[in-house]
Amino acid sequence: MKTTKILYWVFTILFAxxxxxxxxxxxxxxxxxxxxxxxxxxxxxxxxxxxxxxxxLGVIAILIPGFRRLKEWAYAGLTFDLIAATYSLYCTPHPDGPWYFMLIFLALAACAYIWYSKKQDLPATT
Structure with a gap:
């Protein structure tokens, strides 16, 4: 339980x-x-x-406590932004680097969301 929360915050803060x-x-x-x-x-x-x-606005939404549905939308929006950026770089050769470098950030987004979901599945503590 504690490991889940720690990994959630590590990936979320890095992604943010x-x-x-x-x-x-x-x-x-x-x-x-x-x-x-x-x-x-x-x-x-x-x-x-x-x-x-x-x-x-998406970063603010994933960092503030509560607002579960808003967080879902924020994760989706930020992920769509990364997917669009990756596809744009793929379609137009960019001098700053190859498109597949963006896969690191997509993996970070996936990790942040996966650990967010796991944290949501934890039993509520008082």
Missing amino acids: FVMFGSAIPDVLMQPAAVKGMHGGLGYPIYFVPFIGVAKI
């Missing part, structure tokens, strides 16, 4: 750190983020801060 870290340049419209998403992948400029704010 990665997603929050990738959201900040998007929200601030830093040139590297705009160049990568607009210039490299072809997304419209207005999409850059939108996806950054969405990631921040």
Whole structure:
């Protein structure tokens, strides 16, 4: 029981750190983020801060206690973001690195969600 909670928090904090870290340049419209998403992948400029704010809201949702259904949606949304980013990198060769590097972050998302589900299955303690 204790191991489940520890692994849940380890994977969740790592996943939140990665997603929050990738959201900040998007929200601030830093040139590297705009160049990568607009210039490299072809997304419209207005999409850059939108996806950054969405990631921040998702990170907040997975970190705050309670709100089980909201957490499910947040995990799904953040995972869809990673899948879309992976597919975009696969379809458009990117100078920053190969697309399969993104599989690390998808695995991290999977681990965070799996341990979240296992934590939910634990008996409630008073």
